[in-house]
Amino acid sequence: MQTAVVVEDIAETGIWLRGLLGEAFPGIRVTVCGDCRTARACLAELRPDLALVDISLPDGNGLSLIPLILQASPQAAVVVTSILDDQEHILSALQTGASGYLLKDLPEDQFIHKLQGILRGDPPLSPKVARKVLQYFNGAGSAVPVAVEPVLPMEGLSSREVEVLVLIGKGLSRREVSELLHVSDNTIATHVRNVYRKLNISSRAEAALEACRMGLISTEL
Structure with a gap:
């Protein structure tokens, strides 16, 4: 390389x-x-x-x-x-x-x-x-068409807010999200507040439900 x-x-x-x-x-x-x-x-x-x-x-x-x-x-x-x-x-x-x-x-x-x-x-x-x-x-999934057109923003979320929603929906803490995305804890806190405000939610459980509803995460694996 x-x-x-x-x-x-x-x-x-x-x-x-x-x-x-x-x-x-x-x-x-x-x-x-x-x-x-x-x-x-x-x-x-x-x-x-x-x-x-x-x-x-x-x-x-x-x-x-x-x-x-x-x-x-x-x-x-x-x-x-x-x-x-x-x-x-x-x-x-x-x-x-x-x-x-x-x-x-x-x-x-x-x-x-x-x-x-x-x-x-x-x-x-x-x-x-x-x-x-x-x-x-193995037949456990359904056929998925290729879709390369932009799919974001979702529900008014920015691309970064979608990623934060996915991670908190999976149960990661704010600190774990900041470490994973290599940004400050304060930046993640701002993203979380924006996600909650835009989706009109107030808890991690609701975030997980919204992420599932939007097809971003699933309960499997």
Whole structure:
């Protein structure tokens, strides 16, 4: 691996991913793009060997970038990096051309190991993602069409507020969310307040119910 593109709108998370790539592939050159527009401009100049792409971006759905990346660099490994672990997003990413899907809550050593597996021909999939894929092919899931058009905002939520809703809906504490998204506790507190206000809810239990209703999380696994 010589060059990589990271598409991630949270600056701190972009730095974190750059660091993980440096540990996985010493000497790799990494370009971080904060939105779809910047990524498209970068692809006009770069031919990356590897791309890490978030789904929830300020100006669209990151999955829409996958065909562009593969057009610019057909041999590139495109790995979606997200906190969204529902079957629809996973299957849409893989159907669109992603060669892997890693959840951001994966421990760093495992994240690095999964990335290095690309060189061995191993698809970089988080264990939970792999289970969802197996469930689908074993007949436990329903057919999911490819949908790469922007699906956010939902219920008036920003892309980042949707991610926070998913995490608190899964039961993570505010501190755990801040550590996972690599932003301050105060920033997460602001996002939580905005989510509660916009959805007219006041508890984690209600947040979980809303996230389920919106199809962002499920009770399985």
